[in-house]
Amino acid sequence: MVDYSSFPRKQILCVDMKSFYASCSAVMMGLDPLTCYLAVVGDIERQGSVVLAASPRLKKDFRIKTGCRRFEIPNDPRIHVVEPKMSTYLRLSTEITRLFHRYVPKESIHTYSVDESFLELDGATNLWGDAQIVAQKIKDEIEREFQLPCAIGIGPNMLLSKLCLDLEAKKKGVAEWTYEDVEKKLWPLSPLSEMWGIGRRVEKTLNNMGIFTVGQLARYDLEKLEAKFGIMGNQLYYHAWGIDLSEIGAPIxxxxxxxxxxxxxxxxxxxxxxxxxxxxxxxxxxxxxxxxxxxxxxxxxxxxxxxxxxxxxxxxxxxxxxxxxxxxxxxxxxxxxxxxxxxxxxxxxxxxxxxxxxxxxxxxxxxxxxxxxxxxxxxxxxxxxxxxxxxxxxxxxxxxxxxxxxxxxxxxxxxxxxx
Incomplete structure (x- = not known):
């Protein structure tokens, strides 16, 4: 068993803009990002061009997602196929980061990608309230000012906030995980590639070792994992327990x-x-x-x-x-x-x-x-x-x-x- 008392319990938000490129294009066209059918395609004139983003409804109803090809999009009059406006997307991403600055200083923000960021709230909760309140405020302000939907995961470290986002907050809007939630919410996860940081190749190797769930990985012998994967085995083991010592704001x-x-x-x-x-x-x-x-x-x-x-x-x-x-x-x-x-x-x-x-x-x-x-x-x-x-x-x-x-x-x- 891992003793969590020796590990930091920070308040980290992981903010993800839902289908960012597609949502931005939908708003520019006066459409609702959550209800419209819209795909952003690299080059709409080329049938083999890649789908860069798809709106949530397009993903759900037509199974079109990022990585699909232009020719896979059905010829349906309800579906809008548009080319990317990268300058606009980047400008909106910058404006959203400025919104984060209202709540935390720059050094407490880690921009993970154009549509995903980590925020450390420690020290700011006295001004704005606890993590749940701040997350909801940020979500509401983004939707009010930009008409863009987002989801926010909250955790005691970057890993758990990201896992909370991917596994729960994307369905609920805002969710929070603590170390005490790991056994109940993280350990049943399977296949292993659903966990942030585990790719298909590592998953296959773990499966060959008889490890199919995160809980089995957490209970596996640490020395054997280190012997098999080196330092990565140590990381896999502690990540399965929800432990991550990454620092916000560290240079990329x-x-x-x-x-x-x-x-x-x-x-x-x-x-x-x-x-x-x-x-x-x-x-x-x-x-x-x-x-x-x-x-x-x-x-x-x-x-x-x-x-x-x-x-x-x-x-x-x-x-x-x-x-x-x-x-x-x-x-x-x-x-x-x-x-x-x-x-x-x-x-x-x-x-x-x-x-x-x-x-x-x-x-x-x-x-x-x-x-x-x-x-x-x-x-x-x-x-x-x-x-x-x-x-x-x-x-x-x-x-x-x-x-x-x-x-x-x-x-x-x-x-x-x-x-």
């Missing part, structure tokens, strides 16, 4: 282990040179992301997904280098080695590049055989500053202006979608 980059970018191409790429051009563009973005955090990496991964006309498939391979880097052309050089070794001359539809095994970029050592390294490193930062000040299109590589380049088109997008 604190636990960053990689920088990556993947891209589903707008058409099938049959020419090898065109594929290489897009890989270079992606390497540029991965390098920029690493440089923006003053980090570098020793392991570079390339993923290539083939077209459905090739019956799918592809490859994902990695290579480690001696000295860490965040220089675009260094990343690209390794990607080209992997590409030439594994590419099967097939039609390409998806690409991804990842830089991992991360260290601070001060670890990029001088190399006697590469005296230009400091200049190339500094050049990357100068290019980033120019783009930051004048826009991403202010400085592009020539390959971006070739027929296969995608950077010019994507520079007009927000979050990968139309603004």
């Amino acid at each position: 980059m604190e636990g960053q282990v990689s920088f990556g970018k993947s891209q589903i191409l707008l058409r099938d790429y049959t020419e090898e040179e065109e594929v290489k051009n897009v890989i270079l563009e992606i390497c540029e973005e991965v390098g920029r992301r690493a440089r923006s955090s003053k980090m570098a990496g020793r392991t570079i991964s390339l993923g290539v997904g083939y077209s459905k006309d090739e019956f799918g498939g592809g490859f994902h391979r990695s290579r480690s280098i001696t000295n860490p880097t965040n220089i675009t052309m260094d990343i690209y050089r390794v990607c080209m080695e992997l590409f030439h070794e594994h590419y099967q001359k097939k039609t390409v539809r998806q690409l991804s590049v990842t830089l991992s095994n991360i260290v601070p970029d001060e670890s990029m050592q001088l190399n006697l055989f590469d005296p230009e390294l400091p200049k190339r490193r500094e050049l990357g930062y100068v290019m980033d500053k120019i783009r930051y000040r004048h826009g991403s299109r202010a400085l592009l590589r020539a390959v971006s202006y070739t027929p296969g380049g995608t950077a010019v088109y994507r520079s007009k997008l927000v979050g990968g979608h139309k603004s």
